[in-house]
Amino acid sequence: MSNLTSLPSWQALTEHADEIKQSHMKAMFESDPARAQRYGISAAGLRLDYSKNRLNDATLSLFEQLAEECQLEQQRQAMFDGVAVNHTEQRAVLHTALRSHDTSPLLVDGEDVRAEITSTLDKMAAFVASVHQGEWRGYTDQPFTDVVSIGIGGSFLGPKIMAEALKPYWRKGLNCHYVANVDGTAISEKLKKLNPETTLFVMSSKSFTTQETLTNTLTARDWFMANGGPEEAIGQHFVAVTSNVPAAIQFGIDADNIFPMWDWVGGRYSMWSAIGLPIALQIGFEQFRHLLDGAEAMDTHFRTAPVTQNMPVMMAMMAVWYTNFFDSGSHVVLTYDHYLRGLPAYIQQLDMESNGKGVNNHNQAVDYHTGPVIWGGEGTNGQHAYHQLIHQGSGVIPADFILPLNSHNPLGRHHAMLAANCFGQTQALMAGKTLEEAHQELLDKGVDPQAADALAPHKVMPGNKPSNTLLMDKLTPATLGALVALYEHRTFVQGVIWQINSFDQWGVELGKVLGNSVLDDLESATPRLNQDASTVELIKIFRKGEI
Ligand SMILES: O=P(O)(O)OC[C@H]1O[C@H](O)[C@H](O)[C@@H](O)[C@@H]1O
Numbered sequence: 400m401s402n403l404t405s406l407p408s409w410q411a412l413t414e415h416a417d418e419i420k421q422s423h424m425k426a427m428f429e430s431d432p433a434r435a436q437r438y439g440i441s442a443a444g445l446r447l448d449y450s451k452n453r454l455n456d457a458t459l460s461l462f463e464q465l466a467e468e469c470q471l472e473q474q475r476q477a478m479f480d481g482v483a484v485n486h487t488e489q490r491a492v493l494h495t496a497l498r499s500h501d502t503s504p505l506l507v508d509g510e511d512v513r514a515e516i517t518s519t520l521d522k523m524a525a526f527v528a529s530v531h532q533g534e535w536r537g538y539t540d541q542p543f544t545d546v547v548s549i550g551i552g553g554s555f556l557g558p559k560i561m562a563e564a565l566k567p568y569w570r571k572g573l574n575c576h577y578v579a580n581v582d583g584t585a586i587s588e589k590l591k592k593l594n595p596e597t598t599l600f601v602m603s604s605k606s607f608t609t610q611e612t613l614t615n616t617l618t619a620r621d622w623f624m625a626n627g628g629p630e631e632a633i634g635q636h637f638v639a640v641t642s643n644v645p646a647a648i649q650f651g652i653d654a655d656n657i658f659p660m661w662d663w664v665g666g667r668y669s670m671w672s673a674i675g676l677p678i679a680l681q682i683g684f685e686q687f688r689h690l691l692d693g694a695e696a697m698d699t700h701f702r703t704a705p706v707t708q709n710m711p712v713m714m715a716m717m718a719v720w721y722t723n724f725f726d727s728g729s730h731v732v733l734t735y736d737h738y739l740r741g742l743p744a745y746i747q748q749l750d751m752e753s754n755g756k757g758v759n760n761h762n763q764a765v766d767y768h769t770g771p772v773i774w775g776g777e778g779t780n781g782q783h784a785y786h787q788l789i790h791q792g793s794g795v796i797p798a799d800f801i802l803p804l805n806s807h808n809p810l811g812r813h814h815a816m817l818a819a820n821c822f823g824q825t826q827a828l829m830a831g832k833t834l835e836e837a838h839q840e841l842l843d844k845g846v847d848p849q850a851a852d853a854l855a856p857h858k859v860m861p862g863n864k865p866s867n868t869l870l871m872d873k874l875t876p877a878t879l880g881a882l883v884a885l886y887e888h889r890t891f892v893q894g895v896i897w898q899i900n901s902f903d904q905w906g907v908e909l910g911k912v913l914g915n916s917v918l919d920d921l922e923s924a925t926p927r928l929n930q931d932a933s934t935v936e937l938i939k940i941f942r943k944g945e946i
Contacts, residue, residue: 401759401763401765401766401767401898402759402761402898403469403759403765403767403896403897403898404766404767406465406468406469407464407468408461408464408465408467408468409465409468411461411464412458412461412465412720412724413724415457415458415461416720416724416725419453419454419455419458420453420725422453422455423862423863424451424452424453424829424830424862424863424865425829425830425831425862425863427455428450428829434450435448435450437450438450438452438454440704440708440709440710440713442696442697442700442704442710442881443693443696443697443699443700443878443881443884443885444693444696444871444872444875444877444878444881445697445710445869445870445871445878445881445882445885446869446870446871447710447713447714447867447868447869448867448868448869448870449713449714449717449867451825451828451829451865451866451867451868452717452797452865452866452867453720453721453725453863453865454717454720458720459706459707462706462707462712462713462716462720463705463706463707465716465719465896466706466712466716466896469895469896469898470895471706471712471892471895471896474895475701475702475891475892475895478492478493478495478891479495479698479702480505481493481496481505481506481507481512481663484900484902485665485900485902485903486760486900487900487903487905488662488902488903490662490663490902491507491663492663492665492668492902493505493507493512493661493663493664494664494665494668494669494671494672494887495694495695495698496512496513496516497516497664497671497672497691498671498691498692498694498695498698498880498884499695499698500695501513507661507663512661512663515659515661519658519659519660519672519673522658522673523658523673523675523676523679523684523687524679524684526638526658526676527676527679527680527683527684527687528684530542530543530546530573530599530680531570531573531680531683535599535635536635537595537596537597537598537599537632537635537636538596538628538629538632538635538636539596541596541597542572542597543573543597543598543599544572544573544574544594544597544598545573545574545575545576545593545594545597545598545599546573546574546575546576546598546599546600546601546677546680546681547575547576547577547578547589547590547593547598547599547600547601547619548575548576548577548578548600548601548603548676548677549578549579549586549600549601549602549603549612549615549616549619550577550579550601550602550603550604550609550612550640550674551579551580551609551611551612552579552609552666552667552748552752553605553665553666553667553668553669553670553674553748554603554604554605554609554612554640554666554669554674555577555579555603556667556741556744556745556748557667557669557670557674557675557678557745558575558577558603558670558674558675558676558677558678559577559579559677559741560741560742560744560745561670561675561678561690561745561879561883562575562677562678562681562682563738563740563741564738564739564741564742564874564879565678565681565682565686565690565738565874565876565879566738567738567807567874568682568683568686568875568876569681569682570680570681570682570683573680573681575677575680575681576589576593577677578615578619579611579615580611581610581611581614581615583618585615586615586618586619590619590622595622595623595626595627595628595636596627596628598623598636599636599637599638600616600619600623600636600637600638601638601639601640601676601677601680602616602637602638602639602640602641602647602652603639603640603641603674603676603677604639604640604641604643605641605642605643605660605662605664605666605669605674606641606642606643607639607641607642607643607646607647607650608643608646610911610914610915613650616637616650619637620633620637620651623636623637633651633653634652634653634656637651637652637653637656638652638653638656638657638658638676639652639656639657639658640657640658640659640660640672640673640674640676641657641658641659641660642659642660642661642662642664644657644659658673658676659673660672660673660674665902666904667748667749667752667753668749668887668902670883671690671691671694675687675690678690682876686876687876689875689876689877689880690876690877690879690880691880692877692880693875693876693877693878693879693880693881693882693884694880694881694883694884695880695884696877696880696881697710697711697880697881697884697885697888698884698888701884701888710885711884711885711886711887711888711889711891711892712888712892714799714867714885714889715888715889715890715891715892715893715896716892716896717797717865717867718730718771718797718889718893719893719896719897721771721795721797721865722768722769722771723767723768725795726768726794726795727771727794727795727796727797728768728771728772728794729771729772729773729774729796730750730771730772730773730774730796730797730798730799731743731773731774731775731785731789731796731797731798731799732746732773732774732775732798732799732801733775733776733777733778733781733798733799733800733801733821733824734775734776734777734778734801735777735778735779735800735801735802735817735818735820735821736777736801736802736803736806736874737777738807738874739777739801739874740776740777742775742801742882743773743774743775743776745883746773746775746886747773747774747775749886749887749890750770750773750886750889750890750893751770751772751773752904752907753770753890753891753894753901753902753904754769754770754890754893754894754897754899754901755769755770755906756769756770756894756897756899756900756901756906757769758899759897759898759899760898760899760900761898765897765898765899767897769893769897769899770893770897775799778800778817778820778821778824779817779820782820782824786824789828789864790827790828790860790864791859791860791861795864795865796864797865797866797867798825798828798864798865798866798867799866799867799868799869800821800824800825800866800867800868800869801869801882802817802818802821802868802869802870802871803870803871803872803873803874803878804818804870804871804872804873805872805873807873807874821868822868824866825866825868827860827862828862828864828865828866829862829863829864829865829866830862831859831860831861831862831863831864832858832859832860832862833859834855834856834859837854837855837856837858837859837860838851838852838855840858841854841855841858869882869885913930916930917930917934917938920938921938921941921942926938926942
């Protein structure tokens with residue numbers, strides 16, 4: 400038995416889960432009229448209704464006990480204080496410092512990082528202003544009309560998805576494009592439409608070693624020069640964001656045009672750093688600051704609210720509850736806002752790269768499930784596709800429904816319909832429909848009793864399916880910042896409970912190394928072909944160029 404599963408709270412939760420599994424949420428609502436009021440939390444411009452979950456007051460007490468036994472408070476403090484909680488890389492984890500207004504010293508390896516954060520934000524602000532005001536121009540003295548952001552993983556998803564979410568705040572006259580994949584199609588399709596004279600490239604790579612990003616940047620540079628861009632103008636058209644400044648200089652980026660970041664910011668937590676430069680270019684620095692402010696408001700809530708009134712803590716506890724006591728292998732994020740259609744993919748990287756771990760902080764294999772599969776999409780589209788599985792599939796798939804109360808595009812009845820669908824789905828998941836109800840409905844429609852007997856079981860909706868509903872007045876930079884920070888902290892808290900390091904990602908390394916050796920064999924005149932038989936066969940077919 401591991402440290403975690405032998406905890407008194409874990410054992411108690413195991414027993415308690417057996418009890419809860421006997422009750423239906425519908426009955427819980429009927430017997431407790433105040434449930435919806437009690438099981439809600441407001442913070443940082445967000446409102447969480449978690450009443451449609453399979454829990455009661457006893458569950459909440461056990462969550463409190465679990466948090467205490469896992470030393471959540473101490474570990475949270477350690478993260479905010481700059482302790483090297485990413486112990487496998489000996490790194491502090493300080494994305495929260497990037498959005499903090501606190502000026503008290505924050506030491507990493509004996510150095511106060513506050514000044515670097517401020518000076519980088521100032522540099523970003525000045526750069527964004529000079530691009531917007533047309534002071535920073537292209538080589539033919541025209542203002543920039545397009546920005547191509549080149550980066551992948553954490554150096555891509557944040558800027559792309561947040562800029563997309565904040566489209567109502569876009570500055571006129573400047574369009575941002577994103578290239579991540581090493582697939583030549585990705586960059587070719589982007590460059591086709593662009594004019595090198597008015598295109599600015601932002602190359603984002605924390606490590607400055609990532610194959611995709613280096614390759615795409617070289618291709619962009621070749622395209623720039625092949626289409627009339629003079630070599631001496633590369634400095635004007637290419638800037639970089641990285642923690643590896645020497646490598647960026649060696650690559651040919653002008654030292655003045657490098658925006659620093661630091662190894663104490665994880666890639667998937669880095670949109671608040673200069674990695675967010677494309678967001679700031681798209682919406683302006685002032686709005687970018689609002690994004691940071693929203694996140695800071697969530698940080699403050701996370702640091703100060705007690706367990707059962709703490710939004711990220713409660714969401715994490717519920718995620719653990721379903722993963723470990725209800726065998727739910729996945730979690731779905733359903734955004735009822737077209738601007739937030741990319742958010743599930745963002746949370747997918749955040750959570751799955753953070754908590755997809757099988758070894759705990761004591762260097763032992765875990766004997767419990769950790770990070771579930773995170774997936775999702777935008778409502779109402781999903782209702783006509785995968786919601787079937789959530790409603791009637793054999794497993795439990797906890798769902799987060801996210802809805803702004805006011806639309807940026809109030810159009811007739813659209814928004815009320817959107818909201819009605821969102822609430823209707825959570826209601827259906829919770830209440831379901833019994834066999835008797837399904838049967839009676841069929842009879843009422845005139846179906847003959849024998850056919851109704853056969854059909855009714857297929858129309859049963861078991862209900863008792865958990866969901867959270869997250870509301871905000873409107874999708875703004877501040878509420879978006881709070882929302883993303885909420886999921887960051889939710890991810891962290893799950894990692895604390897599971898006793899894993901949420902801030903490394905060793906699992907992505909082996910594939911890269913093997914990929915490099917395969918690449919040699921694909922291109923070499925004398926391939927070594929020393930891989931397994933299947934891979935060797937695939938390499939041979941690729942070299943032949945036909946099946
Ligand atoms: O920013 P970079 O160093 O180029 O890294 C880009 C991405 O690639 C890595 O393989 C990791 O899986 C990601 O966490 C990271 O964000």
